[in-house]
Amino acid sequence: MNPSPKRVVVIGGGVAGLATAALLAADGHTVDLVEKNADLGGRAGSWERDGFRFDTGPSWWLMPQVFDHFFGLLGTSTDAQIDLVHLDPGYRVFFEDHPDSVDVRGGAEPNRAMFDAIEPGAGAALRSYLDSAREAYAIAVERFLYTNFDQPAAFLSPEVIRHARTLAVLLGQSLEGFVAARFTDRRLRQILGYPAVFLGSSPERAPAMYHLMSWLDLEDGVRYPDGGFSRLVDALVRLAEQHGARLHTSSEATAILTRPHLGRKLSRRRHEVTGVRVRTVDASQRTIDASQRTIDASQRTVDGSERTIDADVVIGAADLHHIETRLLSPALQTFPQRWWDRRVSGPGAVLVFLGVRGALPELGHHSLFFTADWKSNFDAIFETPTAIPDPASLYVCRPSATDSSVAPEGHENLFILVPVPPDPALGRGGIDGQGDPSVEQTADRAIELVAKWADIPDLADRVVVRRTTGPGDFVTDLNSWSGGALGPAHTLRQSAFLRATNRSRKVEGLFYAGGATRPGIGLPMCLISAELIRKRLRGDHSPGPSSAG
Template sequence: MVVGGGVAGLATAALLAHGGAQVTVVERGESVGGRAGTLEVDGFRFDTGPSWYFMPEVFEHYFAMLGEDVADHLDLVPLDPGYRVFFEPSGDGPSTGDDRLDVTRDPVANAATFDRLEPGAGERVTAYARRASEAYRLALDHFLYTTFARLDRAVDGAVLRRLPRLATLLTRTLAQEAARAVRDPRLRQVLGYHAVFLGSSPYRVPALYSLMSHLDLVDGVQYPRGGMYTLVEALERLARERGVTIRTSTEVEEILVDAPEDPDGRPRRDAFRRVGLRHLGRRPRGRARGVRLAGGEELAADVVVSAADLHHTETALLPQRYADLPAPTWDRSGPGISAMLVMAGVRGELPELAHHSLFFTRDWPGNFAAVLGDDRASAVRGLDVPSPASLYVSRTSATDHAGTARPAAPAGHENLFVLVPFPADESLGADDASQERLERLADAALDQVAAWAGVDDLRERVVTRRVVGPAHFHETFHAWRGTALGMEHTLRQSAMFRPGNASRRVEGLYRAGSGTVPGVGLPMCVISAELVAKRLLGETSARPLPVPLRRGYLGVRG
């Protein structure tokens, strides 16, 4: 039984069904995909969630486990430029050559671009990218594919030899690491913006995440023609081909848990007392036996995998006596960044914008402090939307243009997906007055894009648009405080410190998705599916599973 039909849920279902399990996915939405959704309106198509295709080797490995070639399912094209950056103009006019740059697939051209902003920066950023590649390989080989059930299996001679460097990367922030490489604040932004993909800020995530610069400065950026939702469609197809039953518009109300009994029929004493976890030992352990749906129907299962929002799983779906993270413990955690999404169909062409465009304000620290707070976001009081705001714009019609197999906009039009980082506050957009405020903020965001990119009449050319905020994520996905991405990647919410993918209290209950290891993002959600399979196999290594996996590898009968 898999709760949630997002990327993690579908990937888990297909992988377990390939192993021989009989799998049912229950999804509360009308269609699968979760946050990685799609919207079609008035002839325009928008990806409503993740829009960057990073870490291609993760997807290649996942498809290969199932005996498939990712190229048979996704039509991947390289983007050049990978993205365009607009820096806040120094005057009242649009950005000039000094206020924008393109990151291309040519490292020599990139170095020259960086040198233009800061003499000598090209060589230093090249060295930074080389170190990022080393950190990326270290993470892939030792930390991303481990359940942390056996920490000693992740730490070998290669890790031990890098301990001094690793310690530095864990005790320094990403912003500090970027500052050691370059002086120009604009280049520091180019090296630090990835923190937003982790639901956080460069001033809060460990410098270890400098590894993400490998993804754009070394790997380059790709895009699946037809949109990111083609990945969801591929995962759904793989799952159904392996016999997975998918029930949409099906709300799970409770994960059912039985208390195991001793042979004499009495409830077992809690085993956690033996390892000294007394705060857990005061609560009982149990065994998952299925789920109860809204309306009362019960679905029996030997194993339950919750790919739903972790906070919702722990505080709403599970009886609190069986939760690893009952409601009071969440006050000590950070939900990370939420967002306002503006999906706009625009008349005419927009060559000023690349497929991916980033807009960075000068007061970056103030931007992130407004959205996340100065330390951890344990409360929403005092947080607000910065103005102007650093934001992101996707124009997939630059690649899926009219004449391609799946155009993102009608001929003579473009589609824009604008993401403005917001505080995780589920009240934003929850009522008419708040929605009206979102609409005004959407106007301001479009005007900012127009002014900085030099598209004076942008808002007048919008022919259709949809605006959603944190309330949308809370209501649609049960997202904790309306966060858009999931639990942010501060040090104490990363790697072995992140909630594990197996319940400590409920036998047969596992987790997948952005709230558990390895973390936020589509590649991490796909890896989390593999980690569930490793748990069921009792596999504790840090290595990915072999490819291809034989049918029935779990040794169970469907």
């Protein structure tokens, strides 16, 4: 049942914010979204130069069922909004000290054959492993991902009780240990352990529950939205506006406004939201028209001017640390600085965007490069003192392998991600090598590694466009906590119901969406976090995906 209409302000125009705005506007609420940057999309951004178009954030399309369900809630479908390409091979893996790369295909059977070729008997072990992963994924979707954990049924359903022993094992053992008990060859262990990095963690720090990720890429397959991941952002903008949401760019939230909540004297929520104070970042501030991309002159205001948008409900869909510690007074913070001081950030990242002359058939659409001693890689990032790993395990995306629109003819588009400590002091990136020294040196080392391992000796000489991004940029551009690229790591203490709640414990009407809150990191999780807000406002306590009605 739809709740009575409310005035809603969403802070942050990333995927979680746009998805929340779309769902709540579709439910009949009056929705204003404010985004401090000139463009929408947040981490799922885009950058263009000299005919190259780069996705600046997410590049793996996994969990297609989540996207299908989300679009269904808005009366449409993934197919109607986005053209998806199924990648086969899903990705290519290069290993230090092994001359041959390995292709991970888009289905279980060829991957079992590949495992057997590397380690006799591993194909059968992979079958069992993926059966377990599929079961874990089903339990997660039906009982843990789409719930606010606000009713005992989330923990005590017959299905959860029936699988209690299995869940205890999966939550009490590391992913690294779970994999090592089943496979011997280092290459196979790395293929099965690396999904922890997508969760902002490492195989030895993430619980074995997350082996469910391997079912997604090894059996369900990897997809790519034709035209790039900005197509998802465009679809969310289009749907949000079709349902009546107003999307304001270059509009920075500077405070969440509250007043005493007289009806809550016995509750911890002794204040309630009344609105959001917004500052115009520059004179080009505008309300986006998704179909026309025009500037509404009536929305122009003077640089630095402030205004208030009244609200009954505020959704903090920007960085949670920023929302809590910068936009609320200490007395109203559910997650004050001392709470963050006890939390583990996911890794930072140095991102390298390269336009390259000539073809690069040596690389897949997705390529992973694994060092032999990757435990040292992860320890350098997560332990104290931190350091930039060298050599570093890294990820390379070559979307031009699939999509001719992202690079000029005769050229390739490369995106390199190097996990580094979440430390803004490592610096910011720049254009044509003009970033801070540690960022540019990390980029140079990554290019050298790719060139050597993939046997592309002239790679650096063929670069015609170069841009880098460092941990300092994540702070400046996204207000990211500690310069992290993803958000709080998915350790046991930061997963499922132990992850930050999506509702303020101090302020009535204040909620949170995005990767820092439940259910966690990644595009599918951001869409689910939006649905969890919809459930909150509807009073829907069901544990699984909600109905479209």
